[in-house]
Amino acid sequence: MKKSLKQLIIDTATDYIYLALVVDGVEKQSIYEKGINNHSVTIIPFLKEILDLENFKLQDIDEIIVGIGPGSYTGVRIGVTVAKMISYLNNINLYKVSSLALLASYSQEPYVLALIDARRGNAFMGFYSNVDKKLLNIKDDVLENIEDFKGKIDLKYQEVRFGKPKISKLLSSELFEKVDDVHNLVPNYLQKTEAERNKNNGINLKTNI
Amino acid sequence: MYVLGVETSCDETSVSIVKDGSMVLANEVLSQIDIHKDYGGVVPEIASREHVKGITYVFDQAMKKAGIKYQDLGLIAVTKGPGLIGSLLIGVNAAKVISLNYDIPIVGVHHIAGHIYANHIEHPMEFPLLALVVSGGHTELVLMKEHYSFEKLGETQDDAVGEAYDKIARVLGLAYPGGPIVDKLAHEGKDVFDFPRPMIDSDDFNFSFSGLKSKVINTHHNLKQRQLEIIPEDFCASFQEAVTDVLVSKTIKAKTIYKVKQIIVAGGVAANSGLRTKLKNKITDVPVYFPRMNYCTDNAAMIAVAGYFQYLTNKKTDDLMLNGHSRLNLEG
Ligand SMILES: [Zn+2]
Numbered sequence: 001m002k003k004s005l006k007q008l009i010i011d012t013a014t015d016y017i018y019l020a021l022v023v024d025g026v027e028k029q030s031i032y033e034k035g036i037n038n039h040s041v042t043i044i045p046f047l048k049e050i051l052d053l054e055n056f057k058l059q060d061i062d063e064i065i066v067g068i069g070p071g072s073y074t075g076v077r078i079g080v081t082v083a084k085m086i087s088y089l090n091n092i093n094l095y096k097v098s099s100l101a102l103l104a105s106y107s108q109e110p111y112v113l114a115l116i117d118a119r120r121g122n123a124f125m126g127f128y129s130n131v132d133k134k135l136l137n138i139k140d141d142v143l144e145n146i147e148d149f150k151g152k153i154d155l156k157y158q159e160v161r162f163g164k165p166k167i168s169k170l171l172s173s174e175l176f177e178k179v180d181d182v183h184n185l186v187p188n189y190l191q192k193t194e195a196e197r198n199k200n201n202g203i204n205l206k207t208n209i
Numbered sequence: 210m211y212v213l214g215v216e217t218s219c220d221e222t223s224v225s226i227v228k229d230g231s232m233v234l235a236n237e238v239l240s241q242i243d244i245h246k247d248y249g250g251v252v253p254e255i256a257s258r259e260h261v262k263g264i265t266y267v268f269d270q271a272m273k274k275a276g277i278k279y280q281d282l283g284l285i286a287v288t289k290g291p292g293l294i295g296s297l298l299i300g301v302n303a304a305k306v307i308s309l310n311y312d313i314p315i316v317g318v319h320h321i322a323g324h325i326y327a328n329h330i331e332h333p334m335e336f337p338l339l340a341l342v343v344s345g346g347h348t349e350l351v352l353m354k355e356h357y358s359f360e361k362l363g364e365t366q367d368d369a370v371g372e373a374y375d376k377i378a379r380v381l382g383l384a385y386p387g388g389p390i391v392d393k394l395a396h397e398g399k400d401v402f403d404f405p406r407p408m409i410d411s412d413d414f415n416f417s418f419s420g421l422k423s424k425v426i427n428t429h430h431n432l433k434q435r436q437l438e439i440i441p442e443d444f445c446a447s448f449q450e451a452v453t454d455v456l457v458s459k460t461i462k463a464k465t466i467y468k469v470k471q472i473i474v475a476g477g478v479a480a481n482s483g484l485r486t487k488l489k490n491k492i493t494d495v496p497v498y499f500p501r502m503n504y505c506t507d508n509a510a511m512i513a514v515a516g517y518f519q520y521l522t523n524k525k526t527d528d529l530m531l532n533g534h535s536r537l538n539l540e541g
Pocket residue numbers: 320324344476477506507
């Protein structure tokens with residue numbers, strides 16, 4: 001019997017945690033649950049839950065796909081850390097994908113604006129097309145003012161802020177990319193930390209005593 | 210038993226393998242100190258990003274150095290707090306993956322328990338013992354009547370001693386981290402200012418350093434305004450004398466009341482030579498132990514050792530819901 005391909009998909013870049021177990025291209029188990037600031041607690045128990053349902057061990061997984069943001073909340077780091085560890089421990093291939101592409105895969109509409117809120121009127125956004133069921137990225141993921149970004153789009157689109165990814169659509173796309181050096185994988189933060197930006201702008205952070 | 214230690218509570222990513230609670234096979238530390246130096250202190254968001262970046266590499270290095278396989282591990286011990294939450298969660302989740310992948314029991318360890326147990330690597334504990342915990346975040350006296358039982362006798366009411374050191378260093382224009390530099394300069398200066406020894410005669414085991422800190426800063430400010438010569442060495446010497454007088458005096462008082470067999474010093478400030486010398490000179494009836502320099506600062510070996518004794522004492526492990534906590538009680 002031909003050995004089946006077992007893929008694990010992980011995304012924790014939004015308020016929802018997403019885990020899916022795909023065997024030979026077919027989604028066998030998945031979890032999509034809201035859990036603000038809670039992914040750190042739930043990710044491993046959820047992972048165990050879907051593995052147990054299929055009678056798999058973590059070591060049985062052949063490939064991992066991880067959403068790497070964009071985003072800068074703790075959440076995205078949890079998923080990336082877990083994916084890196086599984087890949088490193090079991091010496092299996094790791095693929096990275098935009099968490100916005102995962103969001104976009106939820107939509108059935110021809111054009112999709114995937115959006116992860118970044119407060120103060122800003123968001124991490126990506127623009128995707130979904131024509132003929134083929135998911136394509138047509139505007140690079142950015143961190144921008146929401147209205148400014150929308151103002152530059154003259155197509156009719158659906159805005160997606162949450163929604164369970166349609167993993168088959170993602171797997172048939174070319175939106176995921178193999179990670180060559182697992183040790184060095186980091187989330188796609190899209191911007192430097194506030195401290196680094198202030199430093200570059202010459203603002204002295206040192207507190208005056 | 211081989212215990213895997215994981216520590217990511219602040220700005221060091223560290224993984225260690227310790228056999229039977231004291232034999233350190235590997236203790237890898239990826240330090241971010243050069244990155245945070247430019248900011249005069251640890252920037253939490255940068256620390257967290259660096260942990261994600263380095264985490265698997267540090268595991269790999271530690272396991273290669275120890276020369277064992279993950280399957281050989283009997284226990285995983287990971288710092289669950291206190292610390293920077295975004296940093297703690299990286300180590301906690303990495304550790305949980307190993308636990309699930311190889312079905313190895315896991316325990317979440319208190320960071321300060323780790324600092325205390327750093328001493329056990331070279332000097333087996335004898336009870337009752339008194340632990341003086343001194344770091345950038347803590348100043349406390351802890352009584353241990355047996356393994357893994359912690360009774361806090363007293364603690365700082367305001368600044369931690371390491372924190373006061375860093376602030377004094379900043380006022381004197383010294384580089385970050387300032388503690389070790391203040392310690393070094395103190396040896397070249399004289400205690401000319403006779404700063405106050407806060408709470409030295411109070412009948413409890415609490416500390417206070419913010420008043421002393423302000424006094425040092427005001428004195429410095431005054432000299433500067435009057436355009437008088439400022440000798441940093443004398444500031445460092447005077448400050449260090451005041452701080453160590455208080456720490457040593459309270460330690461001696463606790464030692465006498467609780468008739469301890471051993472005194473151990475834990476935390477980053479345990480590396481301070483002024484404190485080491487004064488404790489050794491003033492306490493001669495019971496042994497005073499300090500961890501080796503590389504076990505004074507944050508490291509995973511101390512977490513592995515503490516986790517080992519936590520497991521032996523409590524006979525309890527954590528489940529996969531284990532989480533990090535920015536604040537956490539040692540006695541809990
Ligand atoms: Zn520490």
